[in-house]
Every structure is written in structure tokens, then in C-alpha cells.
Amino acid sequence: MTGPVPPKTRISRATRLRLGVLAAIGAATLVACGPDTFEIPIETPIRPKLDVSAFQRVLIAGFVAGGSEDLDTNQETVRLLRSQLRNKSSLKVIDADVMPLLDIAQDQNRTANGNAAEEVAVSASVGNGSGAGASPANQALPLPQRIKDEKDLEPYERLFANVSYWKRIGEEYQNPLIVTGTVLFTPHSSAGFVQRDQEVFDQLGRRSVRPVRTYMERKGFVLRPKFVFIDGRTGATMYSESYREEILYNAQQNTPALSSYFELMDRLVPNFLSALSSQKIKGTRILLK
């Protein structure tokens, strides 16, 4: 009844044992070697470009804005930056009316020119021909009423250098950090060859994608903001930075100016915030064995 085990079974057991040992060695080797690359998420902390530790409050005063008339770039920029700073900065954002800096700059210019003209008149009436400091040649250049391009913005730059004006604004709001600057949002169009991916199906219906160069007419917008950071205690400019972003769509596509503006600002906001508060930039890297 309990005769010897048939040889076939014995061989089979031996083979199984050998296979088992091989499998164990294989598994151990796999664990020891494993993959050589590991993708890992990281967050790079970026320290702020500006030391704003002396300020508890920030005033987004307003911007000299120009370009497209489809939106009020000054209002939109102030609203957007205030809401971003409320969420992503430890500074308290001051709620104040948006300053019409275009008009303020023009008023300052008129006053400066009026004073200069008066001085010239006084010099002439007292027979003092010298009047060098108050000659009409020294009058400030007129400011363009409407800003269409960067050239129109240039004369407005002197508004940010008016230390006494910004010091007065600072005093009015208890010495905050003041953020101001210029924003130019202009329509833009371009035509030329662009590369895009095109779906191709072969005879068997298999889909593939290949790059194709086609001539396209595109239109969109260019956003050129310059952010100026002013110390409200002294009125002096602490730091300024300029950016340029553009977006282009197919000429047939009708994208509202406001959504293009927000899309472009969305790209710039992290840079703006990185001037004031530390940021963490998320990404992935590859660790190697």
C-alpha cells in the first residue's frame, strides 16, 4: 500500500525546490538592486526679494495704466493684487479708494509747470535776466492724455520719484509699504508660421500625432506691468521690477480682454508675491541610486 513514491513525483519536487530557491534569489536581487531612479515631489522655498519686516501694512495705491480701453486696468490690477496679498501675505492690506494716478501725475505736472512759469514771470519783472532755474526750457514735458504704448508711459515715471508726495501718502496711511507702478495692456496681433500637433490616421485607423508648421494669423494681448515698492515712511522707492507677458489666439477666436488680462496676470502674480513674502515652488526631481 505504501510503496515507494513514483519517480516522476520526486523529480517534480526537486524541480519545485530548485525553482523556489531561484525565485528567492531573484526576489532578493530585485530588492537589493531595485529601480535606480525615484521621482520625488519637492517644494523649493524662495525667500522674499524685499525685507518688509518693518511694515505691518501694505497700500496698493494704484497704477498709471494704459492700452486697451476694454477694461479699467488700474482698478483690476489693484483689486487682484489686494486679494492675492490678503490670501498669501502676512501684511495687512489697507482698504482705500484706488488712486487715479494718471490724473494725479497730470495735476502734479501742471502745478510744476505753473510754478516754473510764475518764477519766469517774476524774474522778468524784477529785471533779473538770469532766471536759469525757472526758464521755460526747464518745464516738465507734457504728459500724454492717453497712454497707448511704452513711450507714452515714460514721462509718468517721475511720479514715482516724487518722494515728498509718497511720504505724504505714507503719513496719511500710517507709514505702510506702498505698491504702485505702471500697467500697459495692449492688443497685439502677429502672423507667421507656427508649429502645432496634427492628428493623423493611417489606413488601419491608427491614430498618431505629428508636428505641422502652418501659417497663422493670431491676435491677443501683451501685458507690461512695472511694480514699484515705496517706503511709506520716507517716500523713497525701495525696489521695482518690470515684466512682459503675451498671449495669442487664433484670429477667429474671440477672447474677451478681461479673461486675457487675468490669464496673463495669473502668470505674473507669483513673481509679484515673491517680492514680498516667501513662496514655495512645487516641482518634482529625480533621485538617483
Place this chain on the structure above:
Amino acid sequence: MSRGLPVLIVLAVLGPASLAAADARSDAKSQVAFGISVAQRGLWREAIYRWEKAVELDPSYAAAFNDLAIAYEHEGLLDKARKSYEKAVELEPNNAEIRQNFELFKEINDRTGSAKDKN
């Protein structure tokens, strides 16, 4: 016999050196592997300690410099990160992963302009 003698001499001279190098790489590899496992659990400071040891043990180990650079980057030690990436690229100029990591690092630095280091 006479032909075998120079070979034996060379082996006698180079043998211990190459064995020592192999040992150093092996020790460094285990530090790197341990560093990876702790980094994956978010223990970046421990990972830095391990990878600093690894590059000390084997200063020709590009992967260790790459990993160290990533950890420095994560900790905001951007000057140190750049130096480690540069060393990794110098050791293995054709390693695509190292180059990609370094490019991403440089992109962030360029984007944030004058972002200061807290080294």
C-alpha cells in the same frame, strides 16, 4: 613565469587601491539608498546627512551629488544646491536625469530673479 611577474606586481600595487575604491562606493551606495528611503518619508535633514556622508566617502559619485542638490533645494539652500548640481554634472555630463534636475533648478532661480539664499 617571467611574463606573469609584472602582472602580479601591478595587481599587488593597484589591487588594494581598487578594492578600497570599491568599498567606498559600496558604503556610499548604502548611504544614498538610505537617504532616498528617508527622503521619500519627508525626512529631508536626515537625507542630507546621509548624502553628505556619501559624497565624503566617494567624491566621484555623481548620483549622490545629484540627490544632495535636490535635498538642499528642498531646504532652500540654493547656493549649496547649485554647487552640488554643478559637481554632479561635472562628474556625469551625459546623465539626462541630472541635467533635467539642474535645468529645473535653474529655471526657478531665473524666474525668481534676485531671490536670496538663506545659506
